[in-house]
Amino acid sequence: MDLRSRVPAGPIEQKWDAHRFEMKLVSPANKRRYHVIVVGSGLAGASAAASLAELGYQVSCFCFQDSPRRAHSIAAQGGINAAKNYQNDGDSIWRLFYDTVKGGDFRAREANVYRLAQISTAIIDQCVAQGVPFAREYGGLLANRSFGGAQVSRTFYARGQTGQQLLLGAYQALARQIGLGQVKMYPRTEMLDLVVIDGRARGIVVRDLVTGAIHSHAAHAVVLATGGYANVYFLSTNAKGCNVTATWRAHKRGALFANPCFTQIHPTCIPAHGVHQSKLTLMSESLRNDGRIWVPKEAGDRRASNDIPEGERDYYLERQYPSFGNLVPRDVASRRAKEMCDAGHSVVPDGHGVYLDLRDAIQRLGRQTIAERYGNLFEMYQRITGENPLSVPMKIYPAPHYTMGGLWVDYNLMSNLDGLHVIGEANFSDHGANRLGASALMQGLADGYFILPYTIGDYVAQAKLSPVDTDHAAFRTVEAEVRERTNRLLAVGGSRSVDSFHRELGTLLWNQCGMARTHRGLEDAIGKIRELRARFWKEVGVAGRGEDLNQALERAGRVADFMEFAELMCVDALQREESCGGHFREEFQTPDGEARRDDDRFSHVAAWEWTGEGKAPALHREPLAFEYVHLTQRSYR
Amino acid sequence: MSRVDALTHSLVGKKILMAVTGAIIVGFLVGHVYGNLKIFQGPDHFNAYAEGLRTLGAPLFGRSHLLWIARAVLLASIAGHVWAAYAVTRASWHGRPVPYKALHQVETTYAARTMRWGGVLILAFVIYHLLDFTFGRVNPGFVPGDAYRNVVASFSVPAVAISYLIAMLALGLHLYHGLWSACQTLGLNHPRYNQLRRGAAGALTLLIVAGFIAIPLAVLAGVVR
Amino acid sequence: MRLVLHVWRQTGLDAPGRFERYEIPDASPDMSFLELLDGINESLAARREEPIAFDHDCREGICGSCGVVINGRPHGPQRATTACQLHLRHFTDGQEIWVEPWRARAFPVLKDLIVDRGALDRVIQAGGFITARTGSAPEANATPVPKRDADRAMDAAACIGCGACVAACPNASAMLFVAAKVSHLGALPQGQPERYGRVVKMIDAMDEAGFGACSNHGECMAACPKEISVDLIAQLNRDLIRASIAPPREGKSWTGTA
């Protein structure tokens, strides 16, 4: 199979406009004859569903939460990037494009990234019009901050709740369409499989999470906006429900999975505090603007932070990276923290953690200023840890946060399966091997508001689709398979909880396919995952019935998919014999311990094809050319 | 539904109706307590005042005309208030068919919780009160036109005086929450003055209730006889 | 620490429910309340019994999924804190804790501690939005918004739609939730054109859903994890009065509020 990225010809700044002109249009009268399924109601899904409905398409939208407003996007804190250059500090579409490609360590598709930067400004306009209460200056104009170590202030934010406000904007636009009857919303409904007819995605099979009933839905096109898979690590900053199920099932129906090993570990999260820990909480990166990161020089030093004299503290980031200091990119900051803790400098007894200390900032700017700047973060930290960051340094440690990998898509955001579009974090995205802060919200909304509505039209206008409804034999077969699988989970009848398996899988991946990876570790992990998967299907216990609200069953299904997906993640990590962005192979590093890319062998997207149970997945490569941003080794020293 | 319907049909609209009618009744009470206090100036003043009410607006209005108009407004207000109270109370009781084991309340006040039964009590009082002074049915020694004598006669019966006192307390509670609540319902709020609202409600309530209570007390104490 | 939980168990919609007693000998003060329920479910799984069903997702106090009544208080005893962010250090060793679902006609119990809050979505669908078709937006800085108004809008917009206000209200009224959205959109210039139509439609949908009437008890504010103020309820009432008796012409240029 050859991967056609469908990137239009011409100079990069004209590709998107030219492409929009070339795309086929659907006449207004005909739009209502087309039915589009949107799975997911996060930033990507909600914006897409609302925009498609506004255009006149018939839309069915699905989410597993009780309301579309609760999608995981709601948790985003920091902000959203846009090349508005309101600060007059030299930002531009070109700079955002450049920063994103470089930040992604040269593993993203240039044309997509450029388009993303182009669209970024329209997103802010759209959100403001919807009533998103972005932070403002006293003059009444929009405020910006610099985020994630960017050299310009291009991040728009709404207190510490940017994701929430952006999502509510999209949710309200969606709600309007639901009220008008243009969108049929299915909350508490989980997609469990994709239905492919004549090589085209024509529908999905879902489970009603309240009644347990299995249903089919047919459409002309299917859009997956189901988010990322960081929960494969069990402990992550993602919401508990985040899963790989929708994309994994699509993968098993023929969609290629790209760069699954590209995962982002966020450096500033609250460390785990025991066996009962159920998820990890992010502390916004902005803390690194004022906080200094350190550990005791003396390994195993158990003194209370404030008893450790200045001279015996190791501000290791400032020491190792004089120019960027505490603001080095996420992957670097995370890896260094791990190093320190592995070397015994952890500040969390029998755990992992380093200090993020605001003392100096408080002395410099005053308690008041710092309290105002990070008020809600401190409250959250204190609720969880019981400690007040204004008096004792915060303890932080990296945690899985975001996944750059996802289903492979072309320039039109369509996977290799015709009619299956993938947007938001669920696709392999524009972030290459590492995502810059405040760029995921931008991408989700760019996909949903301003790209998909055009490309879907182009697809349905061209593909001469035969009418198909859920009585079609293909739906019957897939439904039967879904039922069979559900019953199999209930039938195992073991006595070990789903969560305990998920925890075990997560720990394994965290240690062997997390912040640092090795050939031996990955091979070993693959063996262990297979063995764990076998035990799962023998020992897991799922109480209750299938025809009922059954949360254990929901989780079991998701964990079963994680178990299969985890193997592909390791296979991909094993294959990529280089270090780039979030993917760090210990064998491939510079003398001073930085990631060493191998552009000759690995300047490509690794897209994996499912070849059947127990068979090795087939690798397809989409070569990446860099015509506009010249390949350089990142250096932050 | 149309905008005006929203006012008449919606629960919020009914609350607004209650607030408005409540305010009208309060207005009456202020006048009423003021007039009633003339009782301390002796029978002549007091009866003159009662008589005055009837010749109010003369010669433009005939005898008792204006008074009847006022009574009509008052009656309508009470009726509207009670009707709306019944409607919102019913809706709220329907709002939670399965009760909690125990809902632990932290903000609300005793006054707020007793609005409903307190209101019923007040209604009962008003009816008795009219039979007492206006129609003289339950008044021990009713003499039409001699309001002073009627009041003294009635309050000289300790049981009656006491029940009046209790009714006044119920009224006080009702007003204390009611006046503040009405500000909320009518959207009378401003960051700068919000704190004052409860205080003001308390003060006005105190004036009205104290004024009313003074009379049965005075009769019991033999100051007014 | 040792805790005794009495948890409401109900097999399904309008099935009879009852409290089940669970004893936790070894809870840690660092656990969140939901992790406590996780723990019970682990042991239930070991005994092959059905776990306690409860809604949750972000566990960061922002998605609004979680919500149970703990000892008679929605989201539990700690102010401005959702159940998922409530930690056991706020309970005492050996304490008895009663856990119930939100109770309101508009929130039917689906199972155990899970209720259907779709009514809140329907209220938003009725008018809780600004009509701005994708692509039709003017340049973001074309309309300056006074910082004061932007901040007021943000305060109101912080609502996470958890429904604790309804659960706490002695009348099961949704006034605080509706007031929050009306005030958020009403504080911004972008929200003015639909301002008065919006409030009428939302209030209509609210009554439709079977919520009770507000009698200004203020319990909602006390339970609200985002500390939305009852002042916004006054604002909602004012907007309704304005909408009913003196509606300014739709699209009339913006003239501030409050």
Ligand SMILES: Cc1cc2nc3c(=O)[nH]c(=O)nc-3n(C[C@H](O)[C@H](O)[C@H](O)COP(=O)(O)OP(=O)(O)OC[C@H]3O[C@@H](n4cnc5c(N)ncnc54)[C@H](O)[C@@H]3O)c2cc1C
């Ligand atoms: C704590 C945190 C903070 C963050 N902060 C920022 C930030 O400051 N800036 C930034 O740019 N990015 C940030 N991110 C990343 C960003 O929030 C996400 O990448 C982005 O919101 C993903 O949006 P989405 O629409 O693709 O997916 P989601 O928002 O995850 O939505 C997924 C949707 O799919 C549905 N779904 C999933 N599976 C199924 C299924 N099987 N069946 C039916 N429905 C399903 C879900 O119900 C949900 O509606 C942060 C992430 C985290 C975890």
Ligand code: HEM
């Ligand atoms: C101790 C306190 C009170 C005293 C001494 C008192 C006295 C009187 C008297 C003498 C009358 C007859 C007036 C007349 O017919 O000329 C009267 C009428 C009335 N009172 Fe009171 N009253 C008191 C409290 C109240 C209260 C608390 C209410 C309401 C809650 C009330 C409501 C009325 C009404 C509605 C009338 C009829 C008015 C009318 O017929 O025009 N009174 N009162």
Ligand code: HEM
């Ligand atoms: C002396 C006469 C009365 C006065 C001055 C009065 C005044 C008020 C006022 C100002 C309110 C506040 C309205 C709001 O919350 O916006 C109120 C509320 C109320 N009144 Fe009265 N009222 C009187 C009599 C009654 C009677 C006779 C009843 C019922 C039989 C009654 C029942 C109620 C109830 C139930 C409420 C609370 C409504 C709610 O908030 O849910 N009141 N009253």
Ligand code: SF4
């Ligand atoms: S107002 Fe407060 S309590 Fe009510 S839904 Fe919103 S956040 Fe929850």
Ligand code: F3S
């Ligand atoms: S508690 Fe209920 S009565 Fe009104 S003020 Fe809050 S909604």
Ligand code: FES
């Ligand atoms: S789980 Fe999201 S708010 Fe509690």
